[in-house]
Amino acid sequence: MDMREIQELIPNPAVEDMNPGDTVKVNAQIREGDRVRTQTFQGVVIKKGGGGPSVSFTVRRIAHGVGVERTWMIYSPLLQSVEIVRRGKVRRAKLFYLRGRSARDARIKEKDRPRPAPKPK
Amino acid sequence: MDTGIIGKKLGMTQVFAEDGQAVPVTAIEAGPCTIVQVKTQENDGYQSVQLGFGYNKRLNKPKTGHLKGLGSFRTLREFRVDDLGSYEVGQQIDVSIFSEGDIVDVTGKSRGMGFAGGVKRHHFHGGPKTHGQSDRHRAPGSIGAGTTPGRVLKGLRMAGHMGNERVTTQNLKVVRVDAQRNLLLIRGAVPGAKNGLLMIRHARKAPRKEA
Numbered sequence: 001m002d003m004r005e006i007q008e009l010i011p012n013p014a015v016e017d018m019n020p021g022d023t024v025k026v027n028a029q030i031r032e033g034d035r036v037r038t039q040t041f042q043g044v045v046i047k048k049g050g051g052g053p054s055v056s057f058t059v060r061r062i063a064h065g066v067g068v069e070r071t072w073m074i075y076s077p078l079l080q081s082v083e084i085v086r087r088g089k090v091r092r093a094k095l096f097y098l099r100g101r102s103a104r105d106a107r108i109k110e111k112d113r114p115r116p117a118p119k120p121k
Numbered sequence: 122m123d124t125g126i127i128g129k130k131l132g133m134t135q136v137f138a139e140d141g142q143a144v145p146v147t148a149i150e151a152g153p154c155t156i157v158q159v160k161t162q163e164n165d166g167y168q169s170v171q172l173g174f175g176y177n178k179r180l181n182k183p184k185t186g187h188l189k190g191l192g193s194f195r196t197l198r199e200f201r202v203d204d205l206g207s208y209e210v211g212q213q214i215d216v217s218i219f220s221e222g223d224i225v226d227v228t229g230k231s232r233g234m235g236f237a238g239g240v241k242r243h244h245f246h247g248g249p250k251t252h253g254q255s256d257r258h259r260a261p262g263s264i265g266a267g268t269t270p271g272r273v274l275k276g277l278r279m280a281g282h283m284g285n286e287r288v289t290t291q292n293l294k295v296v297r298v299d300a301q302r303n304l305l306l307i308r309g310a311v312p313g314a315k316n317g318l319l320m321i322r323h324a325r326k327a328p329r330k331e332a
Contacts, residue, residue: 077141
């Protein structure tokens, strides 16, 4: 038996396929004592890493003037949904250079989207 | 003690627990095994069941006779049992003897490292890398005093053959049992290389929860 067959990885349908540079909105479960609630975290994907069942992604945002980064595993059952808010146009796979930048310097251009079909008049 | 099962190490991966924790697991293809012989106190001086596992294309004459009518097995292994009661020759043993959450011991043959030095074999620190050192980087250091005792004490840790020996890892937790695919997922690492032969038993030292 091959190792890859051991676990069928079922992609979470609520997790959209993201790329570094995209702005995403993550809804993830967190535990506070014995209470479970959903927390929303919105920011820029600065890296995707790992392989097989351990693929992960890291989202960076500025909260109250402080840079915050959070990492989740893509197959994690804690992820309730990941929506893409905006597709970014970037030229590298790891956007660690954003850490040294702020405000205007940390902007990412939006990726050209395929134009929606013209509305019928 | 009940009988265990013979298996093959497939490799490691990870699964998610319900609370989102990633759990490192070793995947083992275990069984199905056939009971080939039941050894009794009267006949053999001890009690055990002998299991056959895998498939062998060619058997020699003695084995052909021993396995008459049971099939052709690559490996035979014995498991000591306290109560021979329900075991019969020809009976099948599969992974369903374990269930999720069971604590097990896993025995295998560790990976052979060949003739290994003290740094690798006993975690010696080796010598300084700089300050005029030559040829001392991975040396074991002093191996004893001088004229008294005038010899090297027995059992002193030195370089030598490492690995390729029987190792048992105790008290590992069964994370998942897949009877359809004869698959066991066991938390943590297990002795031996991929494709190595393993014997899996209920843990000796952990209390059994009765089903």
